Amino acid sequence: MDAAHTIIETSDLTKTFGMGDANVVALDHVSLEVKSGELVAIMGPSGSGKSTLMNILGCLSTPSSGSYILDGENVSNLNKVQLAGIRNTKIGYIFQSYNLLARTTALRNVMLPLIYDRSHKHPRETWEQLARDMLEKVGLGDRMGHQPQELSGGQQQRVAIARALITDPVMIIADEPTGNLDSRSGEEIMKLLNNLHLQGATIVIVTHDPIVAQYTERVIHLKDGHIDTVVHNGKNHHLPALEPQAQAESVAA
Amino acid sequence: MNINEVLRISWEAIGKKKVRSLLTMLGIIIGVAAVIVMIAISAGTEATISDQITSLGTNLIFVSTSFTRMGPGVSGGTQLVYDDATAIADSISGVTGVVVEQDASETVKAGDVSLDSISITGASPDFKTVRAITVASGRFFTYEDVTNKKKVIVLGSKLAEELFGSAAPTGQSVLVNNTRLTVIGVLAAKGTVGEVDYDTRAYIPISVMLQKFAITPFSRIKGDTIRMVFVQVDPKSNMDNVILQIKILLAKRHNVTLASDSFTITTQQDIIKTQESTTAAFRSLLAWVAGVSLIVGGIGIMNIMLVSVTERTREIGLRQSVGATPNDIRGQFLTEALLMSLVGGLIGAGVGVGGAWLFGLASSMRTVIVLSSILLAFGSAAAVGAFFGFYPANQAAQLDPIDALRHE
Structure with missing residues (x-):
């Protein structure tokens, strides 16, 4: 993969809600760039605009002004159907509350994005094998037939990660991926994401948890709708994953 | 989105809430069964009367004192x-x-x-x-x-x-x-x-x-x-x-x-015609009654589909986030409503045919199951499902993915 390839490029991204005097500026001229293979965190207190930014980066909504180029394609002014297509092929989501389909097996949950793939990149017969591969990848090879209620929180989130990976997206957006998990499961999830990152995945994590941010290379702090500071953790993403002991120390530091 | 996928998703959604689905279908079941039974009874009555008239002989003129x-x-x-x-x-x-x-x-x-x-x-x-x-x-x-x-x-x-x-x-x-x-x-x-x-x-x-x-x-x-x-x-x-x-x-x-x-002279044909027009009027009345019950059934479906859309808002948001278009969502819920009314129609047809048969056995009245009544009832059920399913499906399709994902 070309390391210099730009995945996210926004310039003067602005989002306003409401009209006239009641106008609220949620995002104020945000310009940022994320390269392929980067692991980036977006942090900020509530009301800082991080959710709004995430929704736009995730193509769930469009900016009021400014431009957003995703993987070389300008997605600032796409309609609902076009956005749905972009979400399907280019973006993988991981949510705080997993959002798995109830009473549906892990395997079927992972296959979900494929049924909305209008490019028909993967023939129907290959879906199941593809989903099995993804579940193996997240370490759930023995839980494929289980339904969400039979899985632990950490396992459910891993199913969600497998689901995010199945369309081979250009980037993964994780919204508080460890928010509903105990620290041990949270750590496992972060290690899994870090492993994916080491394999070359581009990952953007939206969080308010500094421990989570520790795992990333770069932390973008938002405040009042604009970028406040950008902290480079200085981690070389080509280094192997941190040992649990070292990880704990870096968290404590 | 592939039609088999849509059908499977809808079928599973119905299957996940069996009791509720069955109760929702009840209106359609009763409506369809009622149409079939009532038409069977009226057709049976008609056949009995026409048998009585023709049993008097063929090519007859009836002469009576007015x-x-x-x-x-x-x-x-x-x-x-x-x-x-x-x-x-x-x-x-x-x-x-x-x-x-x-x-x-x-x-x-x-x-x-x-x-x-x-x-x-x-x-x-x-x-x-x-x-x-x-x-x-x-x-x-x-x-x-x-x-x-x-x-x-x-x-x-x-x-x-x-x-x-x-x-x-x-x-x-x-x-x-x-x-x-x-x-x-x-x-x-x-x-x-x-x-x-x-x-x-x-x-x-x-x-x-x-x-x-x-x-x-x-x-x-x-x-x-x-x-x-x-x-x-x-x-x-x-x-x-x-x-x-x-x-x-x-x-x-x-x-x-x-x-x-002073004397009334009628032909057998006249009497059969009069009798047929009477039963035709009776049948169209039955059709209206049955139509009303089907509409009530349809409203029941609409009601439950609206509840279902609200309950499954997060699921809709998730589907949207992984690439479902408004048409995908609309299609899914419309198919669900349609499938529910068709299954209801099928059960209703079974109940209707069985009911008409039992009624014929248990009472002295004759019942004749009319094939066209089954098709009519079934077709109306499907139409009702499509009509009343459209509004909830549209509501679902218009949900904003961000709001839907945030829905508690």
């Missing part, structure tokens, strides 16, 4: 009498048979066997040909028997067996309400046609019936008054012409003008 003219207050001049029937038989061309019929219920005795409430039919000799009766042994009575008021009797096959067992009844005598009659024949088994069991009754000349068993205070005023004459017409002759001739003849015999309207 209803408003009957009764003790009117002069005897415009009452239909037995002699009118013979006059029609004798003087009008194209008439192949004239039947006059009068029933009574009497006690019949033969030897030491006594049977109560046996139907006795007093008839003219043409009864045999018009009703297509076969005589198994002996003979049917003739015009001479009627004219001479011969005390003879013809027995139905079962009645003969009950009275005489295996012995030959012909030539034996029976007592009908203390009048001694000689058995001259036994009919071949014919069974029940139009609710008349031909095998359990006895047949005597109409003149004997009028003289011995059907005496009313008014029957002797002028000849023997009768209620109706059945005239069978040769299929090759003109029906309208025969009717006109009968009208002229009766007017002459009773000294009334042609316009006086």
